[in-house]
Amino acid sequence: MARILITGGRPLEGTVEVSGAKNAVLPILMASLLTEQPCRLKGVPHLKDVTTSIELLGHMGVEVSLGDHFSVGLDAGRLHAQVAPYELVKTMRASILVLGPLLARTGYARVSLPGGCAIGARPVDLHLNGLSALGAKISVESGYINARADRLQGARVVLDKVTVTGTENILMAATLAEGVTIIENAAQEPEVVDLAECLISMGAQISGHGTNTITVEGCRELEGFDYKVLPDRIEAGTFLVGAAMTGGCIRAVNAAPKTMDAILVKLEDAGARINTGDDWIELDMAGRRPRAVNIATAPYPGFPTDMQAQFTALDSIAEGTGVVRENVFENRFMHVLELQRLGADMRLEGNAVIVRGVDHLTGAPLMATDLRASACLVLAGLVARGDTIVDRVYHIDRGYENIEEKLGQLGARIRRLPAAAA
Numbered sequence: 001m002a003r004i005l006i007t008g009g010r011p012l013e014g015t016v017e018v019s020g021a022k023n024a025v026l027p028i029l030m031a032s033l034l035t036e037q038p039c040r041l042k043g044v045p046h047l048k049d050v051t052t053s054i055e056l057l058g059h060m061g062v063e064v065s066l067g068d069h070f071s072v073g074l075d076a077g078r079l080h081a082q083v084a085p086y087e088l089v090k091t092m093r094a095s096i097l098v099l100g101p102l103l104a105r106t107g108y109a110r111v112s113l114p115g116g117c118a119i120g121a122r123p124v125d126l127h128l129n130g131l132s133a134l135g136a137k138i139s140v141e142s143g144y145i146n147a148r149a150d151r152l153q154g155a156r157v158v159l160d161k162v163t164v165t166g167t168e169n170i171l172m173a174a175t176l177a178e179g180v181t182i183i184e185n186a187a188q189e190p191e192v193v194d195l196a197e198c199l200i201s202m203g204a205q206i207s208g209h210g211t212n213t214i215t216v217e218g219c220r221e222l223e224g225f226d227y228k229v230l231p232d233r234i235e236a237g238t239f240l241v242g243a244a245m246t247g248g249c250i251r252a253v254n255a256a257p258k259t260m261d262a263i264l265v266k267l268e269d270a271g272a273r274i275n276t277g278d279d280w281i282e283l284d285m286a287g288r289r290p291r292a293v294n295i296a297t298a299p300y301p302g303f304p305t306d307m308q309a310q311f312t313a314l315d316s317i318a319e320g321t322g323v324v325r326e327n328v329f330e331n332r333f334m335h336v337l338e339l340q341r342l343g344a345d346m347r348l349e350g351n352a353v354i355v356r357g358v359d360h361l362t363g364a365p366l367m368a369t370d371l372r373a374s375a376c377l378v379l380a381g382l383v384a385r386g387d388t389i390v391d392r393v394y395h396i397d398r399g400y401e402n403i404e405e406k407l408g409q410l411g412a413r414i415r416r417l418p419a420a421a422a
């Protein structure tokens with residue numbers, strides 16, 4: 001299994017280009033199922049989750065072509081299967097996003113239940129309740145969700161809990177339903193807004209996206225799209241935290257600072273000087289050690305759970321004590337045990353970790369456990385003395401495009417060790 005070797009001690013310096021947002025690309029790729037017409041998505045990052053999505057769409061009969069400048073062509077004109085099999089869904093939970101569009105366009109979908117996941121139970125009950133409210137007949141048997149509907153009917157859907165992919169599934173389904181759907185307690189994440197904008201470009205009637213109430217007036221058919229995806233706020237945030245931890249100075253280009261308020265405020269609290277333009281962010285730490293910050297994750301516009309692990313790493317070497325509270329997922333602290341192996345001083349208390357900053361970390365072999373946890377281990381490796389080896393980097397490849405190349409360009413000593421060298 002491939003591993004990443006990091007030799008700590010160098011500040012991050014220079015310019016890094018932010019890739020397209022994974023969490024916007026995935027639902028938008030699935031939105032191609034809503035139309036018979038060809039679609040094109042631009043700014044698609046080269047990620048394992050993108051490959052899995054393309055494989056899943058291909059399995060259903062979507063013709064996929066890769067074009068110039070990170071663009072992907074999709075043609076769902078002739079679907080031959082309405083099934084998302086276990087083998088693909090088990091590697092990527094976001095596969096559940098085919099359910100809404102497939103059902104709405106073809107009247108049938110069979111999707112494997114995603115099952116458990118390293119960061120918590122992550123059920124899909126809210127997706128299913130929402131689609132049932134739109135008139136779908138849903139049964140679950142032999143590990144598969146079977147959903148049927150002649151034509152979905154618009155309805156008022158009140159989500160018990162804010163769910164990002166749940167909102168996206170119901171939103172996509174509602175675009176082809178008869179009548180008006182109102183989604184209350186909807187997710188307000190920028191990636192949900194990006195999906196809504198793409199659907200609008202297909203002719204969907206949507207308003208209120210970016211607020212907690214989204215209204216959709218359904219239509220019979222949608223057109224194809226030619227759309228460029230929004231930049232990845234989590235990838236950008238990860239590089240900025242790396243610069244703050246190493247006392248560095250970087251400029252992230254092709255970024256979307258307007259989607260990153262909660263992250264940038266915390267970096268300023270940690271002592272970073274930040275400047276932003278429409279599509280760039282500069283962070284200068286001027287060689288200083290960061291100050292510890294308190295974090296409490298929450299749905300957007302709150303602090304993103306996908307940045308929690310990275311800030312836990314920052315607090316581990318900061319001046320002072322920080323409390324990091326995880327309010328979105330119940331089991332998202334696997335990185336804590338690994339950071340302790342580097343010498344971090346951390347104590348778990350319920351859904352919080354109390355982090356007392358230490359002078360330095362010392363490199364060690366580590367195990368990546370999930371996508372964002374592995375990014376945090378790489379960041380810790382950038383400041384640890386000596387060598388850190390992060391194993392199971394396939395987790396990182398799910399969501400970070402060429403992470404070792406991008407960090408290498410910023411001056412980090414980092415390289416991938418081939419599986420054979422293990």
Ligand code: UD1
Nearest residue numbers: 023094122123124125126127162163164165166306328329
């Ligand atoms: C999405 C993101 C993920 C991010 C998460 C929270 C994608 C592809 N992934 O995941 O990177 O960490 O949002 O910002 O966009 N829940 C239920 N029932 C459901 C659905 C969710 O109880 O039917 C719970 C979950 O267990 C969790 C909370 O709701 O505690 C939020 O999860 P959700 O927003 O649905 O996460 P995802 O959409 O899976």
